Amino acid sequence: DTEVTQTPKHLVMGMTNKKSLKCEQHMGHRAMYWYKQKAKKPPELMFVYSYEKLSINESVPSRFSPECPNSSLLNLHLHALQPEDSALYLCASSGGNQPQHFGDGTRLSIL
Amino acid sequence: GQNIDQPTEMTATEGAIVQINCTYQTSGFNGLFWYQQHAGEAPTFLSYNVLDGLEEKGRFSSFLSRSKGYSYLLLKELQMKDSASYLCAVRDPNWSGGGADGLTFGKGTHLIIQP
Secondary structure, eight states: OOSEEEEOSEEEEOTTOEEEEEEEEOSOOSEEEEEEEOTTSOOEEEEEEETTEEEEOTTSOTTEEEEEEETTEEEEEEESOOGGGOEEEEEEEEOTTSOOEEOOOEEEEEO | OEEEEOOSEEEEETTSOEEEEEEEEESOOSOEEEEEEOTTSOOEEEEEESSSEEEEETTEEEEEETTTTEEEEEEOSOOGGGOEEEEEEEEEEEEEETTEEEEEEOOOEEEEEEO
16 A cells, blocks of 8 residues: 555546646655656656745646645646657655655556 | 666576666766566665665665765565566756655666576
């Protein structure tokens, strides 16, 4: 069992849809992260949220939009995605200098 | 940027010991992590080194030499369930948001355990 909860576990959407991925942690961590992982590749960092400050990987397309409503919740809003965006999306959280703990991920398929 | 290298695949025998190496070249360094990832699952934290030396945690140990840009993960008493990918990751100060650093991962080492 993971202490970082991601929903949904699976998502299939068309290229014109708008959907959101959700992540929640109750460990009191003040930093949360989104990673994208393609098959047989390592996770790639997309966004970092820490103390309400957002850091962005400049290579991430604007069709991905993160939102941090509070220190326990992190959303990833998806709009007009492309087939190449199909991947496992991982959320992680960490406190201080401690390791990042990952959720089980959302497996996203774009039709 | 970061460059992190680790072998693509390794094979070992059940009950034996295996060492997975990782070398890195980075503009900054705030620590090195090892994660285990089974196929179709999320990465699971194994070990963390920020200072030089050996960190031991049960069957798993990790070593770091910052001057050499080198780390290894040592797995003892191998079990079939240890068959997985092992990811070396560096805390990247280029991704600092309010003191939190994102991770840059190596490509991972696929470890195969044979009976």
